[in-house]
Amino acid sequence: MAEAISRLVEEEARIAAMIEEAKKKAKRIVEEAERKAREILDPKRIEEEVRRLMEEAEEKIKKEAEEVRARYEKVAERVESIPEEELRKIADHVVREVVGS
Amino acid sequence: MTSEIEVMIQEIRRRGEEEAGRIIEEAKAKAEKIIEEAKRKVDVYVENMAKPEIITMRRRILGSASLEGHRKVLMAKEKVINAVIEMASERLRRIVEGEDPEVDYREVLHRLVLEAVKAVGEPEVYVYANESDSKYIRRHLKAISKMVSEKLGYKVKIRLAKHPIDCIGGVVVSNPDGTKTYYNTLDGKLNDVIKKFRSILGKTLFKKVVEVGSG
Numbered sequence: 001m002a003e004a005i006s007r008l009v010e011e012e013a014r015i016a017a018m019i020e021e022a023k024k025k026a027k028r029i030v031e032e033a034e035r036k037a038r039e040i041l042d043p044k045r046i047e048e049e050v051r052r053l054m055e056e057a058e059e060k061i062k063k064e065a066e067e068v069r070a071r072y073e074k075v076a077e078r079v080e081s082i083p084e085e086e087l088r089k090i091a092d093h094v095v096r097e098v099v100g101s
Numbered sequence: 102m103t104s105e106i107e108v109m110i111q112e113i114r115r116r117g118e119e120e121a122g123r124i125i126e127e128a129k130a131k132a133e134k135i136i137e138e139a140k141r142k143v144d145v146y147v148e149n150m151a152k153p154e155i156i157t158m159r160r161r162i163l164g165s166a167s168l169e170g171h172r173k174v175l176m177a178k179e180k181v182i183n184a185v186i187e188m189a190s191e192r193l194r195r196i197v198e199g200e201d202p203e204v205d206y207r208e209v210l211h212r213l214v215l216e217a218v219k220a221v222g223e224p225e226v227y228v229y230a231n232e233s234d235s236k237y238i239r240r241h242l243k244a245i246s247k248m249v250s251e252k253l254g255y256k257v258k259i260r261l262a263k264h265p266i267d268c269i270g271g272v273v274v275s276n277p278d279g280t281k282t283y284y285n286t287l288d289g290k291l292n293d294v295i296k297k298f299r300s301i302l303g304k305t306l307f308k309k310v311v312e313v314g315s316g
Binding site: 036049097 | 113170181206
């Protein structure tokens, strides 16, 4: 009987220590998270993130700009490739207006 | 009795382990919340800092590309218009030199003189023309004066200016004191017609080309 009670006491002490250990571990977990949060909120890191985002955006926008240029380029090419015959017709029309015939 | 204590020990162990597990789980949840909150804050900072910059950059880069492209299209249009002007000028030169079977330049010149004299509206005028037209007008001055007088219904004395002017053809007519001048050269008329044609070309030919491309 005395042995059983002694085991009970021992077990209680072991559990109390285990809970104490869990509390310490919990504290470490929270402290580690706070450290990580500070790291995440570091202005230098934010600045770096902003710079990275800007670079990504710039690259994307530059590609878009190339597409815009290419679209205009095609229009310019089409304008320049209007057949000479068509231009001559317009020139003849202009001449008729000039000489009034 | 021993077995009852054994049950108690088991129960203490179970509750203790449960409690320890709960403490760790709560700490993990709190840690996750702390990190998530930090990340959310960073996202807001980054968004607030980068977004306006990106909008400005986008406007600058795309605006510049559009401007550059638009300029290229305008240059292409200008090139086409210049080609039309060149073709028209070339044909006008041939007409003036009498090399175009479709147009009698003498008739054109007579009409240009008549229009200009009528516009000046005086009984005595000076006619300015290029060298070859001046020669023609000099040779036919009487006939031209007669034709103009008849058409206008009053006597007009036409004098030919001493010095020729530089133009493809046509005339400039002034009253003697130079207070009234009417420009009726082919060059001037060509410019006027081209001005008119610029908008027509924009609405028809170029629009057609641009629409075909964007379709």
